[in-house]
Amino acid sequence: MLTPLAIELAYWQETIIKGVIGLVAVLLPTGALVYLFLFKMMSFMQSRLGPMETGPYGQLQLLAEFGKFLQKEDIFPAKADRFVFAAAPFVVLVSTFMLVLVLPGGPDATFIDINTGIYFALAVSSVSVIGILMAGWGSASKYSLLGGLRAAGQLIAYELPLVLSVVGVVIMAESLNLSDIVHKQNEFGMWFILPQFIGFFLFLVSVQAELTQPPFDMPQAESELVTGFLTEYSGIRFLLFFIAEFATAAIFSAIGATLFLGGWTIPFVDANAEFMNYIGPLVLAAKMILIAFLIFWFRITYPRFREDQLQRLAWKFMIPLALANIVITAILKVAL
Amino acid sequence: MTTDHITAELDINDNEQLRYIAAQAVDARVNVELETEGMTLNIGPQHPATHGTLRIVAKLDGEQVIKAEPIMGYMHRGYEKLTEVRTYPQVTTLVNRIDWVGSFANEVPFILAAEDLMEVEAPPRAQWIRTALFEMGRIANIMLFLGDMAVQLGGVTAVFYAFRDREFVLNQIESVTGGRFHPNFNRIGGIKDDLPAGWIAETKSVMQKVRDFCDEMEDLVVGNEIFQLRCRGVGVIPAEVGKAYGLSGANLRASGVDWDLRRDGDSRLAWKDLDWKVWTHPDGDSFARYWVRLQETREATYMVEQILDGLPTGPIMAKVPRIIKVPAGESYVQTENPLGVMGYYVISKGELTPFRVKIRTASFSNMSIAPWLLEGVYVPDIATILASLYFILGDIDR
Amino acid sequence: MPKMPGMLVGLRVTAKTFFKTVFPGGPFSPPAPSKGAHTVQYPHVKEAPPTRARGVIALHDDNCTACMLCARECPDWCIYIEGHKELAPPRRAGGKPRQKNKLDRFDIDFALCMFCGICVDVCPFDALFWSPEFEFSEMRIADLLHDKSRLGDWMETVPEFPAYESGADQKVRKVPAT
Numbered sequence: 001m002l003t004p005l006a007i008e009l010a011y012w013q014e015t016i017i018k019g020v021i022g023l024v025a026v027l028l029p030t031g032a033l034v035y036l037f038l039f040k041m042m043s044f045m046q047s048r049l050g051p052m053e054t055g056p057y058g059q060l061q062l063l064a065e066f067g068k069f070l071q072k073e074d075i076f077p078a079k080a081d082r083f084v085f086a087a088a089p090f091v092v093l094v095s096t097f098m099l100v101l102v103l104p105g106g107p108d109a110t111f112i113d114i115n116t117g118i119y120f121a122l123a124v125s126s127v128s129v130i131g132i133l134m135a136g137w138g139s140a141s142k143y144s145l146l147g148g149l150r151a152a153g154q155l156i157a158y159e160l161p162l163v164l165s166v167v168g169v170v171i172m173a174e175s176l177n178l179s180d181i182v183h184k185q186n187e188f189g190m191w192f193i194l195p196q197f198i199g200f201f202l203f204l205v206s207v208q209a210e211l212t213q214p215p216f217d218m219p220q221a222e223s224e225l226v227t228g229f230l231t232e233y234s235g236i237r238f239l240l241f242f243i244a245e246f247a248t249a250a251i252f253s254a255i256g257a258t259l260f261l262g263g264w265t266i267p268f269v270d271a272n273a274e275f276m277n278y279i280g281p282l283v284l285a286a287k288m289i290l291i292a293f294l295i296f297w298f299r300i301t302y303p304r305f306r307e308d309q310l311q312r313l314a315w316k317f318m319i320p321l322a323l324a325n326i327v328i329t330a331i332l333k334v335a336l
Numbered sequence: 337m338t339t340d341h342i343t344a345e346l347d348i349n350d351n352e353q354l355r356y357i358a359a360q361a362v363d364a365r366v367n368v369e370l371e372t373e374g375m376t377l378n379i380g381p382q383h384p385a386t387h388g389t390l391r392i393v394a395k396l397d398g399e400q401v402i403k404a405e406p407i408m409g410y411m412h413r414g415y416e417k418l419t420e421v422r423t424y425p426q427v428t429t430l431v432n433r434i435d436w437v438g439s440f441a442n443e444v445p446f447i448l449a450a451e452d453l454m455e456v457e458a459p460p461r462a463q464w465i466r467t468a469l470f471e472m473g474r475i476a477n478i479m480l481f482l483g484d485m486a487v488q489l490g491g492v493t494a495v496f497y498a499f500r501d502r503e504f505v506l507n508q509i510e511s512v513t514g515g516r517f518h519p520n521f522n523r524i525g526g527i528k529d530d531l532p533a534g535w536i537a538e539t540k541s542v543m544q545k546v547r548d549f550c551d552e553m554e555d556l557v558v559g560n561e562i563f564q565l566r567c568r569g570v571g572v573i574p575a576e577v578g579k580a581y582g583l584s585g586a587n588l589r590a591s592g593v594d595w596d597l598r599r600d601g602d603s604r605l606a607w608k609d610l611d612w613k614v615w616t617h618p619d620g621d622s623f624a625r626y627w628v629r630l631q632e633t634r635e636a637t638y639m640v641e642q643i644l645d646g647l648p649t650g651p652i653m654a655k656v657p658r659i660i661k662v663p664a665g666e667s668y669v670q671t672e673n674p675l676g677v678m679g680y681y682v683i684s685k686g687e688l689t690p691f692r693v694k695i696r697t698a699s700f701s702n703m704s705i706a707p708w709l710l711e712g713v714y715v716p717d718i719a720t721i722l723a724s725l726y727f728i729l730g731d732i733d734r
Numbered sequence: 735m736p737k738m739p740g741m742l743v744g745l746r747v748t749a750k751t752f753f754k755t756v757f758p759g760g761p762f763s764p765p766a767p768s769k770g771a772h773t774v775q776y777p778h779v780k781e782a783p784p785t786r787a788r789g790v791i792a793l794h795d796d797n798c799t800a801c802m803l804c805a806r807e808c809p810d811w812c813i814y815i816e817g818h819k820e821l822a823p824p825r826r827a828g829g830k831p832r833q834k835n836k837l838d839r840f841d842i843d844f845a846l847c848m849f850c851g852i853c854v855d856v857c858p859f860d861a862l863f864w865s866p867e868f869e870f871s872e873m874r875i876a877d878l879l880h881d882k883s884r885l886g887d888w889m890e891t892v893p894e895f896p897a898y899e900s901g902a903d904q905k906v907r908k909v910p911a912t
């Protein structure tokens with residue numbers, strides 16, 4: 001990989017560079033999303049200004065928050081299962097970092113280029129459920145337990161429509177490899193959002209549910225469960241959960257952009273050109289922000305579902321719709 | 337379930353120990369199959385859904401509530417007792433603090449009761465200004481509900497709109513009375529001061545803003561399918577049950593009972609001279625309660641405008657002695673407050689202070705239906721139902 | 735026209751507010767969120783409270799006769815007054831010297847005060863006034879006890895009483911010059 005740099009690097013050097021890039025690739029978009037949408041867009045939609053004091057227009061607010069969380073005491077509840085409680089945020093974070101691995105940022109700018117990319121991404125994203133369950137159980141709090149169980153039920157229910165909504169794209173691209181999917185969209189002459197608009201819609205909704213953002217934020221449901229599985233967390237561990245939540249939002253938006261909006265390509269520009277390795281990540285980031293905008297817009301506007309209504313929506317509406325979408329895609333694929 | 341068939345299977349009738357083990361096995365199986373261990377969840381006294389210090393002890397089976405009981409009194413401030421050692425003008429400022437979001441309305445029934453005993457009547461201009469501020473207190477109060485209910489259901493944005501536009505109403509109240517939350521503007525025999533210049537025009541524009549806010553809420557909250565899913569059919573109060581529990585105000589009107597003390601009471605305030613409508617809804621669920629309150633807010637803005645147009649001229653204070661000594665006697669006055677019926681039963685022995693004041697607050701009665709209503713609902717519905725019943729903690733505990 | 739789904743209408747409401755906040759001068763004006771937002775950046779920008787706002791109590795101590803009415807009527811007895819009588823020079827030459835109440839101490843404990851305004855109302859000699867000034871928080875609670883000179887200083891911030899709306903029967907009162 002990293003061939004565009006045209007230097008031969010030892011394996012360990014390459015690994016370190018990749019690690020740093022990976023860290024940046026997770027933290028930078030996360031910070032951007034939180035600042036742009038959670039701080040600013042949300043405030044503007046509520047006709048207020050949001051943080052303004054730290055830096056111009058409050059740009060350094062995130063750093064301030066970061067410092068604040070680092071200073072706070074890391075509280076363990078007396079009856080908590082200490083190991084599980086302490087490990088939970090890391091499990092969630094690991095799932096987040098593994099997600100970013102398969103994202104292609106340009107023709108050669110990939111961390112790993114595996115043939116089952118999208119499959120890997122969806123599988124890894126489910127690991128976070130375990131972390132959340134651990135948090136819910138380990139806190140030894142009733143609110144956390146209810147939140148953790150809700151999260152588990154919800155994530156399992158929405159894993160299915162998420163996978164099924166992607167299948168349409170996979171059929172059209174004839175590949176599970178994310179780079180191939182991107183290239184196919186370029187060859188195809190249009191982004192898959194046009195033929196796969198049902199798939200895109202389903203993907204958006206399931207991602208919203210996967211991220212436990214409103215209107216699907218029952219696991220945290222402030223007015224019912226305080227903050228669900230996060231209730232007992234404080235300080236650095238809360239911060240880790242927070243990063244994981246919004247990093248996952250960023251990465252899922254990027255995956256959505258890759259699948260449906262042509263990833264790092266620009267229409268009418270040669271996708272294999274050398275410079276795409278440098279522009280590609282930026283293009284991808286722009287498209288990611290576009291999708292994240294939708295996700296956060298929903299988050300700001302809607303009230304939340306009830307647990308049973310959410311399950312009904314998943315099983316009775318989204319899964320049949322996704323299946324129908326697959327069937328139609330397959331028929332069209334064969335017929336055309 | 338008995339242990340018979342198991343012991344029969346094992347044929348161990350005679351062996352004490354084996355029978356004991358078999359019984360244990362059956363117990364275990366019962367636990368697995370038929371009943372799960374309940375869980376007691378303390379919602380409150382510090383919990384986001386109870387906005388205040390209400391505590392609800394809920395016995396849960398999974399996410400279903402088996403039994404829920406509100407426990408009140410965490411914020412009891414002893415106002416009924418306090419009134420016995422404070423003079424009448426001082427009591428006015430105390431009762432401000434009962435329902436602190438629509439506090440102007442708290443003063444009015446107490447003052448009316450005291451005026452009854454003293455046999456004075458405020459001049460018409462004072463009554464009309466009282467009515468206008470009363471309705472503005474109602475608007476300020478219910479606007480908070482309109483935003484807060486959405487927040488309880490997870491939609492954060494509505495409450496910011498509510499606070500944004502409620503600020504205009506509070507500003508108007510402040511520029512007349514001097515206090516945003518605790519006006520202390522009523523006096524026995526009238527009101528403290530007249531309106532400042534330019535207030536009427538400004539208030540009219542504020543009322544327009546409130547109506548815009550109501551439209552916004554209709555778009556953002558009422559029309560939202562998720563909101564309707566969450567609220568329709570949740571927490572249904574049949575009219576008979578509502579009456580039996582002593583509900584009042586919008587909670588009762590949402591059950592289809594057409595009863596509003598502003599129209600049906602014997603109040604001296606200006607409501608009788610206005611052209612307005614009592615809103616009811618047949619359903620009695622959480623959605624109906626939200627809807628009725630939304631319509632009432634809009635209706636109140638029209639009422640304020642009518643009052644401002646037809647304001648009589650003249651004095652604002654009747655002749656009352658400087659030192660207020662209320663003649664012996666009893667009187668009870670109740671009015672239709674933002675939260676429901678609020679009444680003051682004042683007993684005087686002819687001294688500077690009341691002998692006894694009994695305060696009937698709406699939220700206390702409205703809360704009493706909660707155990708009945710919460711039985712068998714899911715945990716998320718607790719938030720919906722509590723929000724839609726709309727209580728103010730100070731109004732419960734006083 | 736078929737009814738728009740409520741969820742889309744909701745999105746429209748938030749989007750509209752967004753644009754109103756960011757572009758308060760219309761869609762082609764430069765973005766100016768600090769103008770469009772309804773909030774005020776407090777320490778930098780201050781909203782002026784209405785003239786009648788009950789912010790802090792000012793004392794015009796020339797008028798005060800230490801009659802104690804305000805201290806007695808205050809619901810939580812947070813006014814502390816001490817005074818003594820002294821002889822003042824006669825009004826007209828050759829007259830008898832007058833008895834005058836001199837104020838030694840006049841403290842209001844704003845940590846206890848609940849801003850009801852009863853003291854201002856009952857004062858028969860126009861010695862107490864409301865000022866809309868509200869920035870007098872302190873680090874120590876004991877510092878909230880304002881003494882005579884501090885209360886007197888607030889007199890400068892007392893605004894004139896506003897004119898009345900037409901149809902009112904009241905006469906506009908005057909604030910004595912300090």
Ligand code: SF4
Pocket residue numbers: 807808809810811812813842846847848849850851852853854
């Ligand atoms: S405003 Fe009320 S509480 Fe404060 S000093 Fe005056 S009378 Fe006492």
Ligand code: SF4
Pocket residue numbers: 797798799800801802803804805815856857858859860861862
């Ligand atoms: S301020 Fe007024 S009421 Fe109080 S002691 Fe002085 S003159 Fe009397």
